[in-house]
Amino acid sequence: MPRERLPMRKIGDVLRLHAGGLSKRRIAVSLNIGRTAVGDYISRARRAGLGWPLPEDLSEEDLERLLFAPPTMVSPDRRPPPDWPLLHRELKRPGVTLSLLWEEYRAVHPMGYGYSRFCDLYRDWRGRLNPTMRQAHVAGEKMFVDYAGATMEVIDGLTGEIRTAQIFVATLGASSYTYAEATWTQALPNWIGSHGRAFAYFGGVPAQVVPDNLKSGVVKACLYDPEINRTYAGMAAHYDTAIVPARPRKPRDKAKVEVGVQIVERWILARLRNRRFFSLAELNQAYHE
16 A cells, blocks of 8 residues: 655644654644654655755655655564663653654664554553653643633623633643633634633743643544644644643643642632622633732
């Protein structure tokens, strides 16, 4: 079966996100493509001497010809096993990723394991160590987003009808700086709008946005290849960021926003519990105060 080829625009997105420091797995999740394809395109671009940004005078035809030259066929050979204890220690050093270690391994053993198999074997080996995940946050790298479990009531001044407002929370990874606002629903328009207002409040856009697996953002939750909502992915492309959902049933992946939600519920919702609000704007004004 011939290898699937991405549109030229997505190849550029792959190179852009890779240049920004994202791992191949996270690039695959953000662009909704296979992780193997991401590694293949990065390797092809490297062999062709291409990086990001691509040359302005490089046409799609030239890019196609450079990336898809007929490969040199080699016969399979026995694959040497990596030194897992050494690799595990190297991963604890700043900036070292599994992708980097695999590239170094393949540089020494060109006929060694492919990236996917390399990662699977490492996870199997690491699983016997029973480690606890510890996250290190870099300034400007991640913004964690979620909705609070608690809601707020808003009274219609004309009809007396009581409506329930949802509470959107966004927290920066390194500083724990938190933004919160009330919206009528968790539907896609409110979800996208809340992101834009959070970016404006923080005064910038992080390299990655880490949501929970809310349907407005993630069509299909999956441990390895979640499917990102098309509009949500378009928002990420517009803001030049990447969507990297937390793993299902892994609350530590988004511990920052879990704490942010707790702070919002204790420091804002609890303090406003005895006040009545007659519009969403009035409620959000009280939030910002």
